[in-house]
Amino acid sequence: MDIHILKSSIANRQSSITITGSKSESNRLLLLQALYPQIRIENLSNSDDSLLMQKALTSNAEVIDIHHAGTAMRFLTAYFSIQNNQEVVLTGSSRMKERPIKILVDALRDLGADISYLENEGFPPLKIKGKKLSKSKVTLKANVSSQYISALLLIASRLENGIELTLDGKITSIPYIKMTLSLLDELGIKSEFKSNKISVQAHVSSDKSQTLVVESDWSSASYFYSIVALSELNTEITLTSYKKDSLQGDSVLAEIYKEFGVATKFKDNSIALTKSSNIDSQLSIDLDLSNAPDIAQTIAVTAFGLGLECYMSGLHTLKIKETDRLVALKIELEKLGAEVEITDATLHLKPSSIINSDVSIATYKDHRMAMAFAPLGLRTSLTIKDADVVSKSYPDFWNHLKSLGFNLK
Template sequence: MNYFQPKPISNFNATIDIPGSKSITNRALILSALSGKTITLKNILLSDDTQYMIKALRSLGNKIEYNESSKILKIIGNKNPKYDNIDLYIGNAGTAMRFLSSYLATGTGTATLHGNSRMNERPIKDLADSLTQLGVKVEYLNKFGYPPIRITSSGVWATSVKIDGSKSSQYISSILMAAPNFKNPIDISFIGKVVSKPYIHMTLTMMKDFGASFTLKENSINIVPKEYNLSEYLIEGDMSSASYFLAMSLISNSTITLNNFFKNSIQGDSKFLDVLLKMGLTILDFKEYSITVKGTSSYKGIQLSMNDIPDVAQTLAAVALFATTPTKVWDVENMRIKETDRISALKNEISKINGDFIEFKDGFLINPKPLEMYQGDFLETYDDHRMAMSLSLIGLKVPNIKVLDPSCVSKTFPNFFEEFNKIYRED
């Protein structure tokens, strides 16, 4: 049986290296492809999700070279690609499925996008509906509203489109990034309660850095056709990945320095630092590309909407188990359509250790217990990288926690457990 068993520990000092951002890497790859130019991407993340994206882009005529030691990738983009009955497999990489759909729309041909069994359970109808409005033909090859899908396009000539962002902001980001390569100026309107808004802001920031021109309105964006024009781009450290070590510091009352942590991050998950600061974490030092934080021996729970930062809700769940007061999270119903139903999965695993987890449709409530009331157990990870990384934090306090299938972290943070084990080696 393959598992990772963390050991309880406290009051340590460690230095952790955070990988490049998955979200930014995949956006940068798509933007580079759309540019049609030669672009150098620095500090990229090479993980399952980004490798699926790279493989697909190569299949679509983009020339890509990667230097593993320097983490530098050179891409010669293929603007408005032409493709003929091409088949693209993207595993369970949600960003690849969604971003590639709109990239295909800017080109000419027919392509099939498909993934693993879980990807086929993750809805894509809202994006497909918007692509249909743009004049792109989208066919469901199995279940209506879900991958696999077949896309047929001859470019986009439409001047307006509506997007429902209530399930995923990636639908919006997908069309936004492709829009400068459409044939006409276009008004992109948002309908429904848009989730994870900081990811949309991140997309727009990157588009502007790459040279796009757009006008922001209250519930829409107007984008004019314009070539992306950039030669080099630096990718930030991943703030979702950093969340586990920020939480580790608080839980274990320890001092941790995180390298590749950008002070002026464009990532929404950087807000998780503010959440932990309210709970009792302390910043000892904050430089442009690193931060040092210190935990505390006792901290209170917190109650908040995590609609803007749902990917770190699991991290907070682990922190909440050891607080002195309850923690309540709401506005994160889209956690249910991620790599797994993350709310139900958290309930299953926290219940195994005798935790008090109350499940809501759009969130959860955790009532902490005295440490001695928790018990060790084998914890399932559901082939979900964030389940594995967040559940491992429980073992900092509770003996005999065994996190199953730890290799699933390769989706976004391949060497997570190597970095985790640094806490047992440093003084």
């Protein structure tokens, strides 16, 4: 399904949107619930990824296909490695078979796991024979994806002797590691994170029932920050449900978007985003997104829509996402008239006063490409190809844009 966005404006200067739970928190809690069934979860994400995670954790199938869900692939690789006497094949889409998993598999093998590759060495699909893991010390490269680290931490309390994890190199996406440890803490699982070492103690489960509420997704909120930034002064959009002391790394949006003239006000588990000031066209944005790479696409498009120069670093993990997001951003922004330079870890967007109209944006089977470019409908007409890819993380996205006044065909 393609969606054509005719140049639009916000119909109601004060609007309200309800976004479901964070995919990142939901998938972590779903795995922990499988390990500790007394957990109850509220406000789960309705994303494809979380639905696939739920299905996989409750399935008795010998072959589990997680399609494009990278988080699920990593978390489930760890989970099934400790399921005694259970054997599964974990596979995914053609793109998933190109996404590396060797670093995690090597770490699990060091702990004693029985995992083999069925096609290409270092990539899914995987054959996993679940067993009891008694080893506890392991070293992991820290500069690739924090999901490898979180996968180990999530199963750590069910290892016979817990885990002592040494991180080798510069640690990427620290907020996501802290999110995992905070969720363990809520369950009474003790951990320690000092310098480049993380330890998690083995945990004896109690029968005490516990309900955990998932905060709404900050990555999804990023598109509304972009919409407000590209809107007229005093436009306000309220989003629920959000916490000021969020566990999510992407909550840094509230600080970053001050530079784009967007103010954030926290009240009663919601955030009100207001276009509070216009931006000096000479402004240059310089950001290190090592801890929040998933919002890079949104920021790049916002900056382009406002005609600003933008330099972003810390983006090395974007090359192994649903697509190579740095290459994809360069190609699609340049269609619109931008001048973009990229390396393996940086993106430099040069200021431009031109936005080409009626451009067709390819999404590369990447949900964030579709949603990041949609706010440009406030500045020009464009087409988003394969727009239903948004269901991976945010199935309600297009309906929410319609409710704001976007003219979608």
